[in-house]
Amino acid sequence: MSRSMPEGSRTDWLATERTDLATTRILDVAEQLFVEHGVSAVTMRGLAKAVGCSRATLYRYYAGKAELLAAYVDRAATDLGASVAAAVGDESDPGDRLVAAVATAVAGVRSNPALSAWFVADSAGRSTSLALVSPAIEQLTVGFLTEILPTADLDDLRERARWLVRVIVSLLTGPAASELEERALVQRFVVPVILGSN
Template sequence: MAGNDWLSTRRTELAADRILDAAGELFATRPPGSVGMHDIAQAAGCSRATLYRYFENREALHTAFVHREAHALHHRMVEEINGIEDPSRRLVAGFLTSLKMVRESAALRAWFSTGDAPIGAEIAEQSDIIKAMSAAFVVSLGPDEPESVDRKARWLVRVLTSLLIFPGRDDEDERAMVEEFLVPIVTPGVTPAPRRTGQPAQGQAAQ
């Protein structure tokens, strides 16, 4: 019985992957928001009834696709920065590598296009799985308080999706922003100087 259960589960995973592969081919050429379940079923060579057996709606399929691609990207990024021990250098390398990998993937790049609703940013913001991967990256930079890890992880996701939607002028501009603004805040042991109580905010004249 256990063997049959395992086989059934494995077949389900293979079928779901086949559907997501077909969806990825469509996402690489068309805005994700314009790809319907009928299109995906046709590309995967299955009926809509079969498609809905694995994914109850388009939102569920979108989430599954982004999670699968994010897992793969995360593992590739970790492999690329393996051996970089300095927290600041590891942060810069990991962040910029992730940015580059998303942009190099036609199936993922479209999720952050300004010409269409940036569905990828919305999924990333709401996904506990993506936040968990981001938190694991923050922890790899050094010891930190759990509450701080959570905030930094959520902020890294927001900064990454922001640059995917609104890129910097060029690679050097983005690297400079990461080194100037991300490193002092995210790298353990380096925090911005607190503003004194009553001190006017930047750009606000003192009364």
């Protein structure tokens, strides 16, 4: 004897699954195009063609290029956040955790051809803007700072998080001579500010 399902429930899960598959496919193809052509050269028309759908279909998922880029940044930030969490897991000293987190984030972006394409001269301004307004980046950065500054209030943590994101973007757009030098700069100039009195 089969159970009857409420009207509409048979396909509701399919709609969500199809949307997830479509957005994943679109972002995967966009990532490939970022590597091949650079972020600023990717257009919605070109992306639709590469994905194999109409522009109307693409706009069903992303209202425009700004929304597409924001979604990509959020997805990449979430993946990068997992790498940062793994890298700082064994560090007990808050300053050492902060240096390791910044170094891991910077190295993660640099080692990923799609992400590093965001920090070339013609894309750096847009990348900085997106990084500063990305909910995923803010959530990850504030969450990390909450671990090392448990007594700070949320507004203070958000300000520190925005400043930390600016530091990371600065290192990506204007790298120091070596990773060792960048770590030393973060230790000397960033750690005291981030961990200073709250």
